[in-house]
Each structure stands twice: as C-alpha cells, then as structure tokens.
Amino acid sequence: MPDESKKELVMTRVFDAPRELVFKAWTDPHLITKWWGPRGVFIPVCEVDAKPGGNINIVMEADETLGKFKGTKWPMEGKFEEIEKPSKIVFTANAVNEGRVILEHKTTVTFEEENGKTTMKVHVVVTKALPGSEFAIKGMEQGWREQFDKLVEFIRQGGKEGEYR
Numbered sequence: 001m002p003d004e005s006k007k008e009l010v011m012t013r014v015f016d017a018p019r020e021l022v023f024k025a026w027t028d029p030h031l032i033t034k035w036w037g038p039r040g041v042f043i044p045v046c047e048v049d050a051k052p053g054g055n056i057n058i059v060m061e062a063d064e065t066l067g068k069f070k071g072t073k074w075p076m077e078g079k080f081e082e083i084e085k086p087s088k089i090v091f092t093a094n095a096v097n098e099g100r101v102i103l104e105h106k107t108t109v110t111f112e113e114e115n116g117k118t119t120m121k122v123h124v125v126v127t128k129a130l131p132g133s134e135f136a137i138k139g140m141e142q143g144w145r146e147q148f149d150k151l152v153e154f155i156r157q158g159g160k161e162g163e164y165r
Helices: 019-027 029-035 064-069 134-138 140-156
Strands: 008-015 041-048 055-062 073-084 088-097 100-114 117-129
Touching (some): 019 088, 019 100, 019 117, 019 140, 029 041, 029 140, 100 134, 117 140, 134 140
Antiparallel strands (some): 008 117, 041 055, 055 073, 073 088, 088 100
16 A cells, blocks of 8 residues: 555556457446455446446345455445546445445556457545444455456456356
8 A cells, every 4th residue: 555644545557458358347247246355255246337326235245254244244335426438436335244335445446458358547645534444444455466366366367257256
C-alpha cells in the first residue's frame, strides 16, 4: 500500500487478452462470480447493474479452505459512478461486518489495450474507515492481489470456464 495514512492502493496487471473481455469480466455478474474475492471465497450473491447509478451487491463467503471462517459472509454494496465501455469503471462501495458498514471506498479501474494485451490499472481510495475496519484495511492489498491473481487465471482460461478460489 503506497501510503497507509491515505489508505489507498494502486495495482496494475497485464492480460494477454482484448480489453473488451477484461472489461466484461468486471461488468457481467455471471463472470464476476468466477473470480471476485480473495482465494478461499466464493460468490453466492452477485447483483450488478453496470451503468452509471447502477447498484452493486456482492456477497463473498468463505469456503472450507479458510478453516474456522468457513461460512462467514462478507457483503459489499455500492454504486457505479462511471462506465466508459471498454476503458473505464468507477464505483463506490462499502464493506459490511455484522450488519454495519465499516469501510467505504472509491475504486477506479482503467483498461488500455496495445498489441492485443490489456493493461488494467486499479486505484482504490478508502473514503471512510470506521471502528472495526482495521482488519479489512490491513488485508486490503493482499485481498486485491489474490483477487487479481484469480482474474488473471480466469482470463487465461478464456474468460468462460472454471471456478477459481
């Protein structure tokens, strides 16, 4: 994390795939369920209306590989602010723990294609951190990194098949 006092994160990944496919992986609810979340979670709920003002409702649930956390659910709700197909997505979201919002953030994702490869840049800024968010902030970089590893694997498989946990 570049600056812990600002609570922000910038990550870049390069995909050997057209940006339309990488963009679609971020906006199609069926595809999002294949890669969203860190390793050890699956997505039982994914409601995404990818348009400005559209809602996001994603629930991550721990599987058996997370041991004592198995069955724990981590919901996320938010709204899309901008959608510029296939180059940019901006959304706000929150993390909910035990029924209360503990963290709010704004995420900007850009996609640039060159020679058939797509460079994805993600900038996450925590806009509000409430008591109880310390664990989420501490694990934010690792969680996003694992999530993007799953996205890379998903895209490598053609963006269609498989479960990546």
